[in-house]
Amino acid sequence: MESLEVSAKRTILLVEDHPPEREAIKRILVEGNFHVETALDYLGAVSVLSKSIPHLVCLDLTLPRESGFELCEYIRSQTRLCFVPVLVISDRSSPEDMAHAENVGANAFLKKPFNREKLLKYVFTLLDGPYASRPSVRRLRRTEPP
Numbered sequence: 001m002e003s004l005e006v007s008a009k010r011t012i013l014l015v016e017d018h019p020p021e022r023e024a025i026k027r028i029l030v031e032g033n034f035h036v037e038t039a040l041d042y043l044g045a046v047s048v049l050s051k052s053i054p055h056l057v058c059l060d061l062t063l064p065r066e067s068g069f070e071l072c073e074y075i076r077s078q079t080r081l082c083f084v085p086v087l088v089i090s091d092r093s094s095p096e097d098m099a100h101a102e103n104v105g106a107n108a109f110l111k112k113p114f115n116r117e118k119l120l121k122y123v124f125t126l127l128d129g130p131y132a133s134r135p136s137v138r139r140l141r142r143t144e145p146p
Contacts, residue, residue: 015059041065061090076105085126
């Protein structure tokens with residue numbers, strides 16, 4: 001019966017190379033009742049994505065070797081993955097980085113540091129909100145108070 005509960009949970013792929021941040025984000029997502037797969041870099045994420053399709057990908061932009069931008073481009077180039085929402089979670093939050101993330105297909109951009117409530121708001125908005133299947137950073141930003 002326990003395996004049925006795990007399989008009923010929505011899966012999030014978390015791509016973060018910094019262990020303390022990866023564990024903190026994973027803990028928040030698990031407490032939010034998600035099954036969380038993790039990868040440390042582009043190749044690890046591609047490996048996970050070759051075996052399963054998550055409901056959401058959360059990724060950092062600064063990864064070893066290939067960047068989170070390149071991973072987002074990869075996801076959008078794959079027919080079987082192109083509909084999966086992508087949440088960029090990064091301390092690289094210049095307007096240029098945010099625009100580049102949107103241009104390569106990110107659905108939303110969450111600046112580090114953030115709190116538990118904000119992370120879960122973004123995750124649930126991407127998975128369940130009115131714009132869940134439409135890539136747009138601007139629409140999610142409009143839901144934040146000024």
